[in-house]
Amino acid sequence: MNQKEIFVAQFDSIPAQFPIQGEARAAIHNGIDFPTTRDEKWKYTRVNSILESSFQSVESTLENVDSFKLDATWSYLVFVNGKFNQTISDDMPDGVSMTSLAACNGDVKKEMLSKLGSLIDFKKEAFPSLNTGYFEDGAFIKVRKNTKIEQNICILSITDGQGQAVNARNLIHVESGAEVKFVHQFEGLDNENSFTNSVCEIFVDENAHADYYLIESEGANTKAITNTNISQKRDSNFTIVTITKSGQLVRNNINMAITEPGCESNMMGIYFTDGNQHVDNQTYADHQDHGCNSNELYKGVMADRSTGVFNGKIMVHQAAQQTNAFQSNQNILLSDKATINTKPELEIYADDVKCSHGCTIGQLDEEAMFYLQSRGLGKEAAHRLLVQAFAQDVIDTIKIDSLRQSVEQFIESKFE
Amino acid sequence: MSDFFSIKNLRASIEGNQILKGINLEVKPGEVHAIMGPNGSGKSTLSSVLAGREDYEVEADEVTFLGKDLLELAPEERAREGLFLAFQYPVEIPGVSNINFLKAAINAKRKHAGLDDITAKDFMAMVKEKQAMVELKSNLANRSVNEGFSGGEKKRNEIFQMAMLEPKLGILDETDSGLDIDALKIVSNGVNKLRGADRSFIVITHYQRLLDYIVPDFVHVLFEGRIVKSGGKELALELEEKGYDWIKEEVAIHN
Ligand SMILES: Nc1ncnc2c1ncn2[C@@H]1O[C@H](COP(=O)(O)OP(=O)(O)O)[C@@H](O)[C@H]1O
Ligand SMILES: [Mg+2]
Numbered sequence: 001m002n003q004k005e006i007f008v009a010q011f012d013s014i015p016a017q018f019p020i021q022g023e024a025r026a027a028i029h030n031g032i033d034f035p036t037t038r039d040e041k042w043k044y045t046r047v048n049s050i051l052e053s054s055f056q057s058v059e060s061t062l063e064n065v066d067s068f069k070l071d072a073t074w075s076y077l078v079f080v081n082g083k084f085n086q087t088i089s090d091d092m093p094d095g096v097s098m099t100s101l102a103a104c105n106g107d108v109k110k111e112m113l114s115k116l117g118s119l120i121d122f123k124k125e126a127f128p129s130l131n132t133g134y135f136e137d138g139a140f141i142k143v144r145k146n147t148k149i150e151q152n153i154c155i156l157s158i159t160d161g162q163g164q165a166v167n168a169r170n171l172i173h174v175e176s177g178a179e180v181k182f183v184h185q186f187e188g189l190d191n192e193n194s195f196t197n198s199v200c201e202i203f204v205d206e207n208a209h210a211d212y213y214l215i216e217s218e219g220a221n222t223k224a225i226t227n228t229n230i231s232q233k234r235d236s237n238f239t240i241v242t243i244t245k246s247g248q249l250v251r252n253n254i255n256m257a258i259t260e261p262g263c264e265s266n267m268m269g270i271y272f273t274d275g276n277q278h279v280d281n282q283t284y285a286d287h288q289d290h291g292c293n294s295n296e297l298y299k300g301v302m303a304d305r306s307t308g309v310f311n312g313k314i315m316v317h318q319a320a321q322q323t324n325a326f327q328s329n330q331n332i333l334l335s336d337k338a339t340i341n342t343k344p345e346l347e348i349y350a351d352d353v354k355c356s357h358g359c360t361i362g363q364l365d366e367e368a369m370f371y372l373q374s375r376g377l378g379k380e381a382a383h384r385l386l387v388q389a390f391a392q393d394v395i396d397t398i399k400i401d402s403l404r405q406s407v408e409q410f411i412e413s414k415f416e
Numbered sequence: 417m418s419d420f421f422s423i424k425n426l427r428a429s430i431e432g433n434q435i436l437k438g439i440n441l442e443v444k445p446g447e448v449h450a451i452m453g454p455n456g457s458g459k460s461t462l463s464s465v466l467a468g469r470e471d472y473e474v475e476a477d478e479v480t481f482l483g484k485d486l487l488e489l490a491p492e493e494r495a496r497e498g499l500f501l502a503f504q505y506p507v508e509i510p511g512v513s514n515i516n517f518l519k520a521a522i523n524a525k526r527k528h529a530g531l532d533d534i535t536a537k538d539f540m541a542m543v544k545e546k547q548a549m550v551e552l553k554s555n556l557a558n559r560s561v562n563e564g565f566s567g568g569e570k571k572r573n574e575i576f577q578m579a580m581l582e583p584k585l586g587i588l589d590e591t592d593s594g595l596d597i598d599a600l601k602i603v604s605n606g607v608n609k610l611r612g613a614d615r616s617f618i619v620i621t622h623y624q625r626l627l628d629y630i631v632p633d634f635v636h637v638l639f640e641g642r643i644v645k646s647g648g649k650e651l652a653l654e655l656e657e658k659g660y661d662w663i664k665e666e667v668a669i670h671n
Pocket of ligand 1: 461
């Protein structure tokens, strides 16, 4: 067996529950290869360390997850090692229905299967294929038409134990005119050398408003690949904010299909790296129809020997006239040994559009540092103020106060 | 020897160029010393070196501030001991609130002195009072540090911060340059209010005009990295009358 076969074979004891899983397994066994640095999209991110891992299966005995909760007032859906834990999960607020994928039945199952895998190319891309073939559970969440959900919903995915591989799979459907905010939080408990491979498909119907906050906090020595694929219909509004707090190797892929007129799409991100962390953000804003706005801002602060990658692509199809698409990636390197590879891309086939993109890489302003220090602030405090100032406009896009505060605290804690 | 502030044979170089070539200066509590000199004579270098900017290679027989070896202290430690530099060109720091940063600076200083954080109430009262003193519009105090401030507003903000931090030694680097007479009066007035028996100032200026408002006890002339002449306040008038060429000629004769 070659490396791929050995790697994939580790998952083969997981029973397939749905026909689509068989298709995905066939695809991965018979054709798709895992990406290498020869693939343009993976030029700076090596996945060998994932493919060389041997995983073990541990039954979790976790009974209390309160310590992971950023805000105890949210409604939590708790997944431990990829499986839904109903006992420690909350009921969903009125207007939201949730069925775990493994428990779907009858019409709900039919509906779920009609959507699952429709936003992601699981027959061409290896990690989504692995996820589709081998996921064990996940959430299928539906937000009812024209309802405003005041209660924030948190999908809390916890990896408990070392050397775990989790294929986290989620499906979210925000029906027309509904309004909702999700936090999708990845955490780990004593989970060195674990691997999370996540796929989340999000359907945002006409005139719906949805925010989705991806919080990556699995701890050092963990690896994560996330795929978030969104499809927006007419006049809808969608914001995704990705906060990468930790992880040895993190790769986030966001695919935003803006399929109908009048949409507003925001993609924001913050990555703060140190040690020898590697964080890679790939975004794709796919403008398929006219009169839509997309706005993208990613900010990174890299210390020590850590590396960052940003690749953002804006695609404006011929039909997408009157598109406004903006993208910016800004980076601060705190050490000589830290690196960032940033590549903005623009592909435009319409003539009446406003698009811009840009990236910056710099250091903390030494003049500003000296000024703050000369007034009595210590080096760390001065760093913190300048980094907070740098990240503030991204932080301000977080609409949940408690979450925004927790991100501010996270930044503060980096400079203690 | 004064334990308050004493410099002996201070030298500083940058990229192999010696800028300060042996400065001697002694300041006692409550005194105001003016340092005048033509452009490029090393005035800002002197103030930067005293505040602790790292770009220079610094040597000295002695630099003492309140009994401590100043050169051994980090910039923030100098500030906490009571040194304050009002910059010639205050930097703009977008996104960092003037007020929050000042509060952090005051608390850092208080902590150093073994005091608790200032209460929100005391802090706001102090902001209000000191702001009025330098006629700084209150919306400026709440904005990002110096961002979008006019030249005069930046200088007033420096004096405002100095008033808030209540230093023992204030170094003003050309705070007067570019100010119109009204602004100059406001700034000088602010400084004069801060004068006291245990607070000293080194007022660096290119123009005599400032010294009509902030009347110094001593005037020193800095030229090519050395203090070449010292005297009372009348020296400033003499300089105003005869210009810096007069000094240049004198130095040439002595060499
Ligand atoms: N960063 C620097 N690198 C090299 N030379 C410098 C630097 N800063 C100042 N100088 C030189 O040092 C001399 C004194 O400068 P400065 O202290 O700014 O004078 P002043 O404030 O009296 O006008 C000038 O000749 C200037 O060119
Ligand atoms: Mg100067």
